[in-house]
Amino acid sequence: MSLTETEEVHAGLNESGANDLLTAVFTARPRLLNYRSSLLVPGPPAATAAWTTMAAIPFPGLPGGVGWGVQFSIPVIDFHPDSSGGLPPPLALGARKFSLRTTVTLTLLCGTRRGQHDPDHPSAAVTPLRAKLELVGIGHTNAVYFGTPGQGEVTFDVDAVEIVDIKPDELETLLECLIRMLLDAALGAVRLPFHAVSAGAFAFALVRGPEIEDDQLKLYGNVL
Amino acid sequence: MSDVIAAIDEGGANDLVQDAEGALGTLSDSGSGSLGPFTATWSASATFSGGTADLIAPNTIRLTDVRMDYTVSFSFSFDLSSIIPDFCLPQVCVDIPFIGRVCTPRICINWPTVTIPVSHSSFVKFTADFNPSVTLVGGVWKVDLVAAGVPFLQLGPAAAAIITAIGAAAALVLLPIPFIGLVLAIAVAAITAAISIAGVLGLLGPILSPFVTGLSFTVYEQSQVFEVMPAVAPDAAVNVILTAITAAVVSTDEDELVLNIDLSP
Amino acid sequence: MSTLDSRSLTYVNTFGRRFGEPGEVRYRLVTAAVVCQPAIDLPFTIEVAKGKRGKQHDVNVHLEGDRLVAEPPKLSIAAGDLVLWHSVASTPGYAVQGEGEQGRFDSSSLTSETLYTHAFGVPGDFEWTDAIHGSLSGVVKVTSLDSGDPKQCREWMEALAHGTVVVIEGDRADPPEVSVLAGQTVFFAVAAAEGITITDARLVGRSAS
Numbered sequence: 001m002s003l004t005e006t007e008e009v010h011a012g013l014n015e016s017g018a019n020d021l022l023t024a025v026f027t028a029r030p031r032l033l034n035y036r037s038s039l040l041v042p043g044p045p046a047a048t049a050a051w052t053t054m055a056a057i058p059f060p061g062l063p064g065g066v067g068w069g070v071q072f073s074i075p076v077i078d079f080h081p082d083s084s085g086g087l088p089p090p091l092a093l094g095a096r097k098f099s100l101r102t103t104v105t106l107t108l109l110c111g112t113r114r115g116q117h118d119p120d121h122p123s124a125a126v127t128p129l130r131a132k133l134e135l136v137g138i139g140h141t142n143a144v145y146f147g148t149p150g151q152g153e154v155t156f157d158v159d160a161v162e163i164v165d166i167k168p169d170e171l172e173t174l175l176e177c178l179i180r181m182l183l184d185a186a187l188g189a190v191r192l193p194f195h196a197v198s199a200g201a202f203a204f205a206l207v208r209g210p211e212i213e214d215d216q217l218k219l220y221g222n223v224l
Numbered sequence: 225m226s227d228v229i230a231a232i233d234e235g236g237a238n239d240l241v242q243d244a245e246g247a248l249g250t251l252s253d254s255g256s257g258s259l260g261p262f263t264a265t266w267s268a269s270a271t272f273s274g275g276t277a278d279l280i281a282p283n284t285i286r287l288t289d290v291r292m293d294y295t296v297s298f299s300f301s302f303d304l305s306s307i308i309p310d311f312c313l314p315q316v317c318v319d320i321p322f323i324g325r326v327c328t329p330r331i332c333i334n335w336p337t338v339t340i341p342v343s344h345s346s347f348v349k350f351t352a353d354f355n356p357s358v359t360l361v362g363g364v365w366k367v368d369l370v371a372a373g374v375p376f377l378q379l380g381p382a383a384a385a386i387i388t389a390i391g392a393a394a395a396l397v398l399l400p401i402p403f404i405g406l407v408l409a410i411a412v413a414a415i416t417a418a419i420s421i422a423g424v425l426g427l428l429g430p431i432l433s434p435f436v437t438g439l440s441f442t443v444y445e446q447s448q449v450f451e452v453m454p455a456v457a458p459d460a461a462v463n464v465i466l467t468a469i470t471a472a473v474v475s476t477d478e479d480e481l482v483l484n485i486d487l488s489p
Numbered sequence: 490m491s492t493l494d495s496r497s498l499t500y501v502n503t504f505g506r507r508f509g510e511p512g513e514v515r516y517r518l519v520t521a522a523v524v525c526q527p528a529i530d531l532p533f534t535i536e537v538a539k540g541k542r543g544k545q546h547d548v549n550v551h552l553e554g555d556r557l558v559a560e561p562p563k564l565s566i567a568a569g570d571l572v573l574w575h576s577v578a579s580t581p582g583y584a585v586q587g588e589g590e591q592g593r594f595d596s597s598s599l600t601s602e603t604l605y606t607h608a609f610g611v612p613g614d615f616e617w618t619d620a621i622h623g624s625l626s627g628v629v630k631v632t633s634l635d636s637g638d639p640k641q642c643r644e645w646m647e648a649l650a651h652g653t654v655v656v657i658e659g660d661r662a663d664p665p666e667v668s669v670l671a672g673q674t675v676f677f678a679v680a681a682a683e684g685i686t687i688t689d690a691r692l693v694g695r696s697a698s
Contacts (some may be wrong), residue, residue, distance in 0.1 A: 002478035003229065008236030008424035009482075010229070017227025017487055020464060021452055024489035026464045049458075192452065199466060199485040200446040201230035202240065215225070223232070263491020313608055313672055316652040320604065320678045323571055324543040326672055328503050328606055328652070334578030402491040402501070405671045406645065407635030 007207050007220040011198030015079045015098075015215050025190050026074045032189045033072045035182075038125055041107045067109030067126060070182055075102040076136075077156035081214045088162045091138050096212045098139055100158070104179050105132045135179060137161040141217060143212040144191070149205040151224045153191040154217065158184040193218060226468075226484035233480050233488045241287060242368075244441035245272040251435055255323040259300050260423025261435075266298035271316035274349075279479035285354045285369050285474050295345040296386075296431055299417075304398075305333035307414040308407050333403050340415070344386050350375045350436060356471035356481065357440075360448060367471050367483060373438050377394040383424040390424075391416045444483060464489055493615055493629075493689040495605040496597040496678070497582030498550075498574070500505060504575040504585055504596040505604035508566060511539045516587025516594075518550055518557035533559045540567035550576040550583055555576040557583055573604075598684035599657075604653075605677045605687050612671050619660070620688040627655060633671045645670055652676050657685065 007144065015023070015222040026033050030050040034043075044053070058064030077100050078084045082093040090213040093099045111126035137158050145152040161180045166172035194206055197219050204221035211218045240426040254267040275290035294318060311331060354369035378443040394415045398404045404411065446466060453462040473479060492499045498504055508514060515531035542565065549560045557580070564572065574596070585596040598621065599605060609615070609631045619625035633692050634641040649672045656663045658680045669675060677687045 002233065003231035003480055003482065004233045004472075004474045004478065008233050008239070010231040012229040012231075014225050014229070016225075016228050018488050020489045022229060024452060024464045025462050027489060029459045031459075081230065153228050162354075196450075196452045196477070197228070198230045199228040199450060199483075199487060201228075201444050201485070202232050204236075223236045223243075313674070314608075314650045316674045318652040318654050318676050320654060322602060322680050323505070323507050323604060323678060324545075326505060326545060326571060326573065326604060326606075326676065328573075328608075329547060329575050331501055331608055332578065334500075340692060381492075400611060403608075403672055404610075405612065406635040406636055409635070437602065457606070 004218065006224045009198075009202045009204040009220065011194070011201070011204075011219045011221075012214075012216040013197045013218075015077055015083070015217075018077050018079070018217060021192060021196065022077060022190065023074055029189070032186055033074065034069075035186075036107070037065070037067045037068035038109070040067055040109050040128065041091075042128055043047045049113075067111075069105070069107030069109075069128070069130075071105040071107075072183060072186055073103040075100040075183075075187065079212045079217060081215065083215060087136055087138070088164050090164050091160060093138060096140065097159075098141070098156070098206060098212055098217075100137045100139065100212070101134070102137075102183070103132055104183070105130055132173075133163050133166075133179075135161050135163045135176075137180065137183060138141055139184075139187075141212065143194075143206060143210055143219075144208070149202055150194065152194050152206055154194070154197060154210050154219075155191050158187055186210075194221075227487045228483075230483045230485065231474075231480045233478050234277055234279050236287065237279060237481055238275075239439060240443050241277050241285075242273070242274060244249045244369075245275075245290075247392055248272060248441065253431070255431075258423070258429045258431055259298070259427045260419035262300040262302050262419065264298040264300040266296060266427070266431060268294060268431050268435075270290060270294040270432070271396045274441070279473045279475075279481055281473045281479065283355050284372075285356070285473065285481065286351065287348045287354060290352065291347050291349050292432070292435065293345070293347040294432060294435070295343065296428065298427065299339055301337055301339040303337045303459040304401075304411065307418055308335060308411045308465035311403065311407055313403070315476065335404075336393075336401065338397050338401070339393050340390065340397050340445040342386065342389050342438040344382070344389050346379050346382050348382065349487065350377055352436060352439070354439075354441070356443075356473075358471050359467050360469075361422070363448045363468055365446050365448055366412045366442055367469065369443055371437055372489050374433060377429070377432055377436065379428050379432065380421070383421045383428060386417050386424045386428065387419065387421060390419060411440055413438070423425060430434065443481075444471075445461040450487065491610045492607070492692070493607055493609075493617055493687065494608075494620075495599060496584065496620065498576065498584065498596060500576050500578045500580060501610065502602070502659070503573050503575045503606045505571050505579050506585075506649060507539045507569065507589065507602040508535065508589070509568055509569050509578060510590040511537045512590035513537070514587055514589030516585055519557060519584050519586060520557065520581055532645075533562050533587075534564070535572060535587075536563070536565045536587070536606040537570075537589070538565065538567050541569045541582065542567040544570045546570055548572060548574045550574055550585075551580050551642040555583075571604075594683070597686065599677075599679045599682060599686065600684055601679060601681045603679045605679075607673060607677070607687070608674045608675050616690040617687050617692045618693060620682055620693045621684060621685075621686055622660070623693075624660040625657065625662060625682075625685055626665070626690070627688055628653075628666045629675055630666065630668040630672075631671050632668065648673060654678055656680055657682055659678040668673050 352375040
């Protein structure tokens, strides 16, 4: 079977290449993986520019709100079929899907009503509490077009995550949903132009794809 | 398996070649060469279009009926005396009433050196094989389809047309020369006979062949530092390194030109 | 090199003068660019003896080094004879200037009993005029035949041996208009004039009509 099939051009990004691209994205833009509400959430990374800083969670009676931090390690992707050694149930890597593995580090700035952390007074008595969790997710890809022939991007959507062995089950479900939402949003910043999938070869107008199969993300199109 | 596999089929390769021909623009060259017994200085330009791509494994792209449109301008100088015989006007005698009989001497014509400029535009079609060539020079990866061998150029008709053009150009250059009218037909015939079709081919072939044998179409060109995502404030650009590229023609149920590309973050 | 201009003689021209009086004539040859010059050195001679013959004597003008020389440098003729100066293709434009019993003479200013011939090389209509006075004029219409056609070629070659005469008297040329084939020679014979030229009208910026 030919690579191009019924189209003129084929571009296939192997999962190893996809992981190289993700590493490049998150190395250049670490703030897409590191989120916190204040400097009191410690690194690594140390550089302020490597973080996306947002507001603390407001709560009545807690001056300054609840300080928090969420960090992901660079996700490692596996395109269908599974070559990761299997997914924890109930996850299954179906056709046209990708799985990903990452760690999430949740940080809470623990304090009291009187000693709540104050970003302007870092000597206030708060203690960063951290929990690092391994997680596995599955997702699918999309093509977004810009209207100019040949111009568009591949995006990644996380459909589900699994954190193993958290009790009670309701807590596991809650955390999985929360983390799926956060991870999906973080991965949403990764938008690969079509030409990146082909490493700049054979400028083409997309006709079909992205399709995930044979450990690759595939695009099909015709020469512009 | 490579990080990226990019493939194009024959239909797409056709489009690629047409685009590459356009991007090639006009090629130019100049020099001097033999035009029969004369030395001619010449300049030439060529553009390429058309052709059908046939991908042949493992590494041949055969382009059939590529059209080369060319213009060749050349000029050659020579002593007219070397090709037309000495010509002398005979003695002329008249009777003048108050002087008597007067006879002028024979006047032998001294033919000058002339320069004949000729320009000819036409086209020729050819079929040639090309091989993909991958290079990394100055931090830029290129995949070029490089002409292999020396394709045959059918230049006979062009040579015949050029001989005619030489005759016309020669007549134009010779016409103002005093007394040339007496031998013009002989002169033009002598010039074209001296050159002959073979002489024109001897000049034309070495001018046009290098345009074809030196032909190279770029089908891939990227900086080794490949930008994946452009810089958007406050984020820097995202780049990867293209570490290796190979190119080959692969035959399955279709013939395809396949690039295998490896990259690293 | 074949411009119609009697002020500068080339290999397609001759200049002739009839010497009617016995005595010594001395002359020089000058390039056309230096015509106006004191007549100090007149290296060539013509000894005109008594008698009346009407013979023609030819003098060949050519370059030796950077000097114009006449061959023969010394000529002996009889009164009434014609001396005809001519040159070869390598000789630059020249004029003949001299003096004798009949007074001064100058090929760039034609007077009585002088002759200027011109072989026309290219087709066209050549309006000519007197560059000194401007009142004298005429036309020479030059045509060509097809040298590639055997019949026309033969006719053309035969015509080359025949000349056409234009007689100039005062400010009149007879005939004022002549037609010749390219390669033929026109003889401008000056019966009476005070010093005229036969010059292509385009050279002096005026048309003959």
